[in-house]
Amino acid sequence: MNKPVSPTTFEPTPNNLEPFWMGFTPNRAFKQKPRLIARAKDMHYFDLKGRAILDGSAGLWCSNAGHCRDPIVKAIQQSAAELDFAPTFQYGHPKVFELASRITTMAPDDLNYAFFCNSGSEAADSALKIALAYHRARGEGTRTRLIGRERGYHGVNFGGISVGGMVANRKWFGAMLAGVDHLPHTYNRKEQAFTRGEPTWGAHLAEDLERLVTLHDASTIAAVIVEPMAGSTGVLPPPKGYLKKLREICTKHGILLIFDEVITGFGRLGHAYAAERFGVTPDLLTFAKGVTSGTVPMGGVLARQGIYDTFMKGDEHVIELFHGYTYTGHPMAAAAGVATMDVYRDEKLFENAKALEETWADAAFSLRGNPLVEDIRTMGLVAAVDLKPIEGKPGLRAYKAMENAFHEFGFLIRITADTIALSPPLIINKNQIEEIFMDKMPKVLASVAGL
Ligand code: PLP
Secondary structure (H helix, E strand, O other): OOOOOOOOOOOOOOOOOOOOOOOOOOOHHHOOOOOOOOEEEOOOOEOOOOOOEEOOHHHOOOOOOOOOHHHHHHHHHHHOOOOOOOOOOOOOHHHHHHHHHHHHOOOOOOOEEEEEEEEEHHHHHHHHHHHHHHHOOOOOOOOEEEEEEOOOOOOOOOHHHHHOOHHHHHHHOOOOOEEEEEEEEOOOHHOOOOOOOOOOOOOHHHHHHHHHHHHHHHHHEEEEEEEOOOOOOOOOOOOOHHHHHHHHHHHHHOOOOEOOOOOOOOOOOOOOOOOHHHHOOOOOOEHHHHOOOOOOOOOEEEEHHHHHHHOOOOOOOOOOOOOOOOOOOHHHHHHHHHHHHHHHHHHOOHHHHHHHHHHHHHHHHOOOOOOEEEEEEEEOOOOEEEEOOOOOOOOOOHHHHHHHHHHHHHEOOOOOOOOEOOOOOOOOHHHHHHHHHHHHHHHHHOOOOOO
């Protein structure tokens, strides 16, 4: 039944939590005991009463420069007042070109071009579409198959969930894209438990791509997409040599390699991009989150010179790529992006992440031995702590840990199933690392030990 429309129906009800249907959230549990955030500064959130909450996850892996940083705030304010919107179809504005220059200059090899969109999900779908169009443009239109990986996360759009490998994100949503296959994921607790950085076991799993090539034939495969370090599934650093092997097999068969760097981009692993850290250059690289330090929605795709060149053929007045979004390169996002890059550079935040990596890992591994902890994985400024699940109630222990962390211990964490994933802003210092692992985490774990 339609609701009656009268002026009063449009009056919002203050403080009513009901109308917002929250994604990736148990709505009923949240609304009974909400975790509300009122403001943020640097390493902290503050709740409605002004209580400080240490940000252990850079929001959603995005606030790499810390919160409400003055240079970024000023850039957004100035942009809002100066140029609220400008099309980037057939027109342009200076900031988006400046940002493209900045983020391609930081990229390895000839990843010389940046396409922009508004999220990591759009970035994944854009990269997949560019891969398909690239093959068609060079006369290999039979290459339509896309290969993802089990436990991969590439956002929530149809392309992303099709190549993604997180079961709960897929099973509700029908048949998805046709012609998709998956590599096996790279996690094996028996072989890898409590590894710092890259596990030594597992490089051979990249060879499964050869099996898929034999099965489908290379002439049908357009691209392989992987996160260099899987994040959302619970942090899976790549086995030593795995990404290089994947690169070799892709090159051998003319398959494009796409790195989804939505989490790993912009300093999370101590480098501008994980591609640089691992010495492996993909053909396409997706980014989002850290490009604006989470301040204004933005995502995008970096492309190698040869891919861009392939499209630059034919009559010059004809559009080369029939893809884009109204808000592609939005002025405010672009201004935020340039200011964010300035902060990263001026405060040497990628270098800070690198310098703190050992301290961070040492601190994380101090939790080893806690009877609740089944595995710990670390890389860059990322740590995952797998908790022993409660029998018959998977995910409940970590959920309670998150609730207690927020309400009792002033600590914001990210959970997936029974894994706690930590990925603080890159401005973190040694004292705050100690606070996370020597104070907050032991208290959080103790609070869920009796469940
Ligand atoms: N790709 C990866 C690797 C991600 O981690 C995420 C989000 O966490 C996405 C894509 C989707 O990004 P968004 O939520 O901005 O659509």
